[in-house]
Amino acid sequence: MLRAAVRFLILVLSVVSVGWLVAPATANPLYPTPDPDPFYHEPADLAGMQPGQVVRVRRTDTALFMGSDGWQVAFRSTNSAGNPIMGVTTVLMPPGVRNPPLVSYQALINSLGTQCSPSRSLFNGELQDSLGAMLPLGRGWAISMPDYLGPNVAYGAAKLGGMVTLDSVKAVRQVAELGLAEVPVVLAGYSGGGMATAWAGALQPSYAPDLKLAAVVAGGIPADLREMALALGFDPHPGFGLAFAAAMGLEREYPNRLPVSDQLNESGLWFRDFTKDACRRFLLFHGITRNAAQLAASKDMMNSPEAHAVLRENSLRYDDRVPTVPTFFWQGRFDTMTFFGPVEEVAQRYCRAGVPLMFRPYDIAEHLTTAVAGFPEAWDYVEARFRGDPAPTNC
Template identity: 45%
Template sequence: MDLRPKARLLLACTLGIVAAVLSAAPAASAGPVYPAPDPDGFYAAPDNLAGVAPGDVLRARPVANGRFPGSQVWQLLFRSTDSTGGPIAAVTTLISPGAGPRPLLSYQAFVNSLGLQCAPSHALFDGGLKEAGGLKEAGALNLLLARGWAVSVPDHLGPDSAYGAARMGGQITLDGIRAVQRFAPAGLGNSPVGLAGYSGGAMSTGFAAALAPEYAPELPIVGVAQGGLPVNPGQMAVQIGDHPHPLFGLGFAVAMGLEREYPDALQLDRALTPAGRAMRDRLANSCTDDIISAGAGHSIGEFFTSGMESEFSTVSTFHANALEEFPGIPRAPIYQWHGGNDQVPLQPALDTAGRYCAAGTPVQFDVIPGVDHAGAMFPGTMNAVRYLADRFAGLPAPSNCH
């Protein structure tokens, strides 16, 4: 299935619908609908989770694969932190041409899903790949491995597949890097680190970069590449009206994911119509293609009542996951790119990058003329790989800060 037509409107729906769907007249709340537990016991959090440090490896296993020939593959279960500071267990998949030392790139995949089987640690290797959609870019990882880089691909939506919870995604990303560097068989303890992601993956990447100086200051992050980055999803949301949309299902899924991560702040039962409750149950374990299919042509008014989008709990949840509002400043140099005709607003991204520049962070921001969200992905990615290669080589970082 070709993702390019979907990507052209992706953020307008996935993030743009959310403010309106989180609206309500008071009613009894039954709480979030969580995904079915993963049947693979490897993913289960141990009982002593609170007693170990963020980034500590809890379990590790080798993975047989034919997708990355000549590479060693491990999956690591590690301790991380959720949006409220509580301990969680998360997973990253480490793919390496061989034991280090060698550059380490944390790649945050373009994942828009609610079922745990859609996560990269599954979808890289099994039948979930087709459904997961966002991992269509997985084949390109071989190009990075051919450069001699090790690649870590975290399940950055977390153990509940909380689609939209970008700050938690940043924390999982950083703790995944810690886990890889603490995993002795990989030999990557002294490796320079890069971060990369596009669109939804860029949200976790951007938060990882901004959180790192305080959350993980010991990590040797030498460069960040992020493209098509929505720096304020909530601001986008209030601009979207109640109209049928081919990607409505993705916006509904974001609301579900945020409710999973913030069950006290966002209580969808207060707003859901009977049809909305049925849709939530329908999507609870779905991957991208199924979410899009189920929601195609629907609109907010079919599934939600209105009235809560300006409440403090809703606004604060949006701000908690908006880089434009987050005060942290990345210290690693950044390559950022954006389509000149991108549906994701360009000016807020430029303004946020300008704030980083003013604080002394080198930023190279490229606007790719004449292309939309989908069209910017490929040319920017090629630039991003070259940019990260230069950072791994220790070359001075370029900047077009004004």
């Protein structure tokens, strides 16, 4: 679905580039309705805080999740422009376990509304991989699930996801009631969650050098958004609702570089307003009968250098940074949603840089089947890191 999203972004921004040749476009993104709960409201002194600094903490009822104890932590983080934002993560503690190891699990968030992020979707039925996320609890581990798309739910913004993920772990370790200050920490996720996880691993040495990680585990990684876009063309797609959502999400994160809304026609602006708070199922249902040609103000086609630049900036393939901790990647060799080649190239670069990497290709084409195939070995890999076993590598 993500590659369909990138396709729509390129289509609309191709139109945007035509507008730039005529007159500068002005940013006019539509942000989600803010959560009315004061817990989500940023404090006036947020800019004076450090990334990962705790803003507030509260208990939350997570008894349905294997009898776990639940907490939510608000913290200061950073967006793609380097500006302060407030993040939130939800922590589930295994019952009866003191000082358990911690998994930061980046769940799938294919959405635009604040109620679609894990701090809400864990409890309203919208979280797509809630069952898989509970597996760490069954092993006696704590799990933290950050709202890694930030307060604006910037779907598609990969680098943002990495920074919010790292800051969420820093914040959780500061909450004395949780007892997680000294425990080993692993980052894990698949697909969009794998993208945020892999970016967090690459950013950690420079963005959060004081944060110690035991490992990074990611699968189904969209490692080259630009290649995905160029390979697709613009035929109709059943995932168009998510495609449109990604274009809106990236405009939220890059309003002055990707003024997508300015190039929508009347129908496109209506659909933008209609879906600004929508979650995955709503987006898919209402997008299935629509396409880009119906919503863009013009059918002119032209490459947008700025759009390609933003896509490269959010593509792991083009980022020179590498993790310094044990890393486990798995990818479907014939995956038609997230291409194998870019991930293989990233893996090879990591090996050349001396990263202790395990890279597992699977001869599978279907995206979610690869997730099911890879997670058992991935969780065993995590358990071995928590035991302190030497990290294997197949470089």
